[in-house]
Amino acid sequence: MQITNRRIFLAFFTLVLVFPFFLEGSYALSIATFAGINSLIAIGLCILMGYAGQVSLGQAGFYGIGAYVSAILSINFGLPVVLSFFMAAAASAISAVVLAIPALRLKGHYLAVATLGFGEIIYVIINEWGPGGPSGFGDIPKFNLFGYVFNTPLSYYFLIWITLMLVMAFSINLINSRFGRALRSMHDSEIASNAMGVDVPTLKIKVFVLSAVYAAFGGAFYAHYVTFISPSSFSLFQSVLVLMMVVVGGITSLWGAIAGAIIITLLPEILREFKEYDILVYGLILISSLLFFNKGLVPIIIERLKKGYKGT
Amino acid sequence: MILQVNDITKTFGGLVALEEISFGVHKGSIKALIGPNGAGKTTLLNIISGIYPPDKGAVSFNDRSINGLSPSIIAGMGISRTFQHVELFANMTVLENIMVGRHVRTKAGLLSCGFRLPSARSEERAIRTFSEEILHYIGLSHRRDEKASSLPIGEERILEIGRALATEPTLLLLDEPASGLNEVETIELSILIKRLRDEKALTIILVEHDMRLVMDISDEIVVLDFGKKIAEGAPAEIQNNKLVIDAYLGEDDL
Numbered sequence: 036m037q038i039t040n041r042r043i044f045l046a047f048f049t050l051v052l053v054f055p056f057f058l059e060g061s062y063a064l065s066i067a068t069f070a071g072i073n074s075l076i077a078i079g080l081c082i083l084m085g086y087a088g089q090v091s092l093g094q095a096g097f098y099g100i101g102a103y104v105s106a107i108l109s110i111n112f113g114l115p116v117v118l119s120f121f122m123a124a125a126a127s128a129i130s131a132v133v134l135a136i137p138a139l140r141l142k143g144h145y146l147a148v149a150t151l152g153f154g155e156i157i158y159v160i161i162n163e164w165g166p167g168g169p170s171g172f173g174d175i176p177k178f179n180l181f182g183y184v185f186n187t188p189l190s191y192y193f194l195i196w197i198t199l200m201l202v203m204a205f206s207i208n209l210i211n212s213r214f215g216r217a218l219r220s221m222h223d224s225e226i227a228s229n230a231m232g233v234d235v236p237t238l239k240i241k242v243f244v245l246s247a248v249y250a251a252f253g254g255a256f257y258a259h260y261v262t263f264i265s266p267s268s269f270s271l272f273q274s275v276l277v278l279m280m281v282v283v284g285g286i287t288s289l290w291g292a293i294a295g296a297i298i299i300t301l302l303p304e305i306l307r308e309f310k311e312y313d314i315l316v317y318g319l320i321l322i323s324s325l326l327f328f329n330k331g332l333v334p335i336i337i338e339r340l341k342k343g344y345k346g347t
Numbered sequence: 348m349i350l351q352v353n354d355i356t357k358t359f360g361g362l363v364a365l366e367e368i369s370f371g372v373h374k375g376s377i378k379a380l381i382g383p384n385g386a387g388k389t390t391l392l393n394i395i396s397g398i399y400p401p402d403k404g405a406v407s408f409n410d411r412s413i414n415g416l417s418p419s420i421i422a423g424m425g426i427s428r429t430f431q432h433v434e435l436f437a438n439m440t441v442l443e444n445i446m447v448g449r450h451v452r453t454k455a456g457l458l459s460c461g462f463r464l465p466s467a468r469s470e471e472r473a474i475r476t477f478s479e480e481i482l483h484y485i486g487l488s489h490r491r492d493e494k495a496s497s498l499p500i501g502e503e504r505i506l507e508i509g510r511a512l513a514t515e516p517t518l519l520l521l522d523e524p525a526s527g528l529n530e531v532e533t534i535e536l537s538i539l540i541k542r543l544r545d546e547k548a549l550t551i552i553l554v555e556h557d558m559r560l561v562m563d564i565s566d567e568i569v570v571l572d573f574g575k576k577i578a579e580g581a582p583a584e585i586q587n588n589k590l591v592i593d594a595y596l597g598e599d600d601l
Contacts, residue, residue, distance in 0.1 A: 205461040205462065206461070208460060208461050208462070208463045209457065209460050209461040212455065212460035212461075212463075212467065212471060213446075213449075213450060213453055213455050213460060213467070213470070213471065213474065214455070214456070214457050214460040214461075215460070216439070216443055216446055216447050216450070217447065217450055219436065219438065219439055219443075220436045220439065220444075220447045220450075222438070223435070223436035223437050223438055223439065224434040224435070224436060224437075226398065226418075226430070226434055227430065227434035227435070227436065227510075228436075228447070229398075229417070229418040229419055229422075230396055230398075230418050230419075230422055230427065230428055231422060231427070231447050231448050231450055231451060231510065231511075231513075231514060232419045232422035232423055232448075232450045232451025232452075232514055233419060233447070233450050233451075234417070234419045235419070241457060245457065
């Protein structure tokens, strides 16, 4: 990590550690936990879209695979939750490879539609064949590690956010490396990237798998937190929400993905007054952020800060 | 012969872009590929660099057939190139563009990059040092941290050459490197190309319309017209070749 990134990272990490002590009640804590889970998925999509330049409208599919596979393995097969987590990530990775090989030959809108179709297929599968069908199932064991059960909201908050910080460190390292440069080069010019020795088709599959694994971990964390899951949490709407998080926060910024995830997770709480019109406000926010801050929140703030430095 | 092109034919739909083209390139020489627009020059470069396969014929590099290999593998074998329409990584800095050129000579993968393993870190340092040296060699050190999209066309073309050099090629394909350059820039470019041949022992295939540049720096010239090879030889021979003059000026409508 570069120096500035390291500073932002440490500042944010400190904030994460002290934040819960300023919150009152477990409800606020659970919202913060959901924001962390969403951040995890958003970071994956940010790497895929913002850096590698590949579109996905099917992240809810990977999120759903993560949740269902981990929940089913731990309930029906009695697997330790940690193990079921990694099995869920593996299942998601395999499905990403299966999807990516044909789909990544497509570009732009066509790729978007293909991934959207994938998300819908997963939704239909868990709706028809998943335990409990459309009404879902419960009694999913809480996450536990070395005999410690994360059954208080505070412990789960720390579990999620510390994991997220580790994932963030991994992702920042990745972006600022040989691998990250290859991703960005492929985004700017596939033909030149290929001619410089980047194996573009394989790289596309790898980054697709990476984003699918992030989403699957998000899904597994979700399942073992709420202990009850149903297909409605993994519909197209969830894919669109993740897309909104990334776009609102700034598609070319990993920090933006977290910022966007926090904003979009908090939004329903803020929009509670609008009742059934909240979807309208969602739409307005997405459209206006595309119109007025099309670079996204975090990149715009960074730009302003830089200008400020130069101005004084 | 470092590169041998044998009987290459390529058609797009009904259009014959290249018809039975054969020639060889001597190690350490500059070979120019000239001809009117649409003669098939860029198509030939695209075939050599693996962007598409020929319909017929074969390309061998260091006596090994490279037909059907992907561009990334061919880059690994030591062929690099620039593009007629500049294909820089516009949103990356000048230095980062060159660092991408090191991709093919380095190997840190997803996990070792993400966990910043010692091997990945020392490799990253080596990539940076090597790339800064290239930047210095091509004279763009003062642009190091600027975005590639902010460069004027002359420096864009130089940066594309630098990026190709970072792959440590033995054969360099330059597709109209002087297009869009003014006279001073063209002279600087010709000096750079000659230095690449003389100091770095590179073999160069040059596609170019600027005849002064071509005549000045090439050791040999191949002339294409409508996908056919109509002449091959030293610059002086080509200048006086009747077929070439006709191809450029048109024979009947004068």
